[in-house]
Amino acid sequence: MRCLFAILAVCVSFALVTPALHAETQPVLAAKSSILIDATTGTVLYEKNADLVIPPASLSKLMTIHVTLNAVAAGMVSLDDQVELTPATWASNQPWGSSLMFLAPGQKVNLRELLLGLAVASGNDAAVAVALHVAGSVPAFAELMNREALAMGLSRTHFVEPAGISEHNLTTAREFASFCVQYLSLHPETLKEFHSVREFAYPKQENLPEQYWDKPGTIIQYNRNMLLGSMEGVDGLKTGYIIESGYNLAITAERNGTRLIAVLLGGPGASSARGGRIRSDDGETMLKWGFEHFRTIRPVIGNLEPARVWKGKTYSVNLVPEGQLAFSASMDRATQVDYTVERKAVIEAPLKAGDPVGAIRFFDNQGELKNVRLLAASDVPAGNILKRAMDSIALFFLRLFHQV
Numbered sequence: 001m002r003c004l005f006a007i008l009a010v011c012v013s014f015a016l017v018t019p020a021l022h023a024e025t026q027p028v029l030a031a032k033s034s035i036l037i038d039a040t041t042g043t044v045l046y047e048k049n050a051d052l053v054i055p056p057a058s059l060s061k062l063m064t065i066h067v068t069l070n071a072v073a074a075g076m077v078s079l080d081d082q083v084e085l086t087p088a089t090w091a092s093n094q095p096w097g098s099s100l101m102f103l104a105p106g107q108k109v110n111l112r113e114l115l116l117g118l119a120v121a122s123g124n125d126a127a128v129a130v131a132l133h134v135a136g137s138v139p140a141f142a143e144l145m146n147r148e149a150l151a152m153g154l155s156r157t158h159f160v161e162p163a164g165i166s167e168h169n170l171t172t173a174r175e176f177a178s179f180c181v182q183y184l185s186l187h188p189e190t191l192k193e194f195h196s197v198r199e200f201a202y203p204k205q206e207n208l209p210e211q212y213w214d215k216p217g218t219i220i221q222y223n224r225n226m227l228l229g230s231m232e233g234v235d236g237l238k239t240g241y242i243i244e245s246g247y248n249l250a251i252t253a254e255r256n257g258t259r260l261i262a263v264l265l266g267g268p269g270a271s272s273a274r275g276g277r278i279r280s281d282d283g284e285t286m287l288k289w290g291f292e293h294f295r296t297i298r299p300v301i302g303n304l305e306p307a308r309v310w311k312g313k314t315y316s317v318n319l320v321p322e323g324q325l326a327f328s329a330s331m332d333r334a335t336q337v338d339y340t341v342e343r344k345a346v347i348e349a350p351l352k353a354g355d356p357v358g359a360i361r362f363f364d365n366q367g368e369l370k371n372v373r374l375l376a377a378s379d380v381p382a383g384n385i386l387k388r389a390m391d392s393i394a395l396f397f398l399r400l401f402h403q404v
Contacts, residue, residue, distance in 0.1 A: 027285045030282055032052060033054055033265040038259070046290070054170070054248075055167045055169050062180070063148065064145065066179075066187065067162075077111060081111045099121065100123050109207055119238070120197050130162065154176075158170045173263040232253070234251065246265070246267050249279045251264075295329060297329050305319075310348045325360070327369060338363055344358055
């Protein structure tokens with residue numbers, strides 16, 4: 001898992017600092033800080049003050065879900081675990097103004113329900129309950145959040161608690177977008193199971209002691225992501241607000257094989273209704289602009305023929321692309337994509353797996369679109385003295401007659 005994080009972090013952090021693709025028009029947004037990326041390639045399509053450090057507010061709950069799912073994958077906890085509700089988890093003991101799942105004494109709730117309460121109702125009480133169940137205390141859970149942030153390459157992102165109520169939780173739009181790319185890569189099932197769920201009812205009859213079954217007092221809450229169900233392709237992720245941050249949004253949508261992720265921090269609003277509306281409008285503007293101007297291209301190539309290796313123990317080596325072949329393109333490009341496979345004129349042993357030996361160049365009628373290095377798939381040790389001598393003679397004559 002750590003290795004996977006490291007690979008993802010390197011790929012994503014590289015992509016998120018490369019220059020954005022350009023379109024003739026730019027979206028006009030109210031948020032202080034924003035970024036739009038292609039979720040598949042990590043390419044920045046638009047950014048505005050993307051490195052401002054701003055409290056993520058309830059966007060923090062995405063990291064809380066991520067840490068919890070890691071614990072599930074490691075066998076430390078199960079989504080079916082019955083979670084003890086101590087007084088620290090009760091809704092009545094949360095800070096004033098908290099969004100709540102409405103946990104209370106005597107209820108029975110499992111970890112899966114708590115994650116749904118985090119994702120849909122944005123329950124601060126659910127965040128505390130999850131933290132205590134997974135790590136034993138809120139500070140210990142925050143330490144897990146920070147450990148994950150560093151493992152994912154998020155050097156400016158920091159957490160002190162799992163709900164997002166503290167102004168000392170910090171991130172940037174660029175880093176949080178990088179987190180979202182990795183989060184969806186690691187937990188794609190969360191879109192259907194949690195983030196696209198539009199309403200959450202709790203407590204239900206099964207959550208209560210038998211004497212309350214006739215009148216469970218169920219409260220129905222609706223996902224604060226106003227674009228769910230109203231904008232094509234939107235299926236996540238999370239909203240957030242505290243006074244110190246303003247109105248925040250991490251949103252994703254998929255259309256025709258292109259998935260975009262937008263992060264907007266520091267949105268204005270004199271009231272929750274107004275702030276929520278502006279936040280939603282910003283998200284819609286960003287995604288609409290992105291889908292109008294860009295798409296993800298997934299080129300298909302044939303089998304790569306092995307490359308000839310001179311002076312080696314083996315005659316050839318298989319080739320593998322360095323990273324993915326997919327790339328982001330403007331709508332006016334890549335209607336037809338061609339490619340060429342280029343190899344070094346002479347590849348000599350010894351050769352290490354991962355050594356560059358060529359490239360694939362993708363292009364359209366306007367020029368190059370992407371260049372992907374080709375790497376040796378395995379080590380090729382030097383051959384014996386006879387093999388090296390014979391290949392040296394052959395190379396001498398090939399060079400003499402300009403054959404290589």
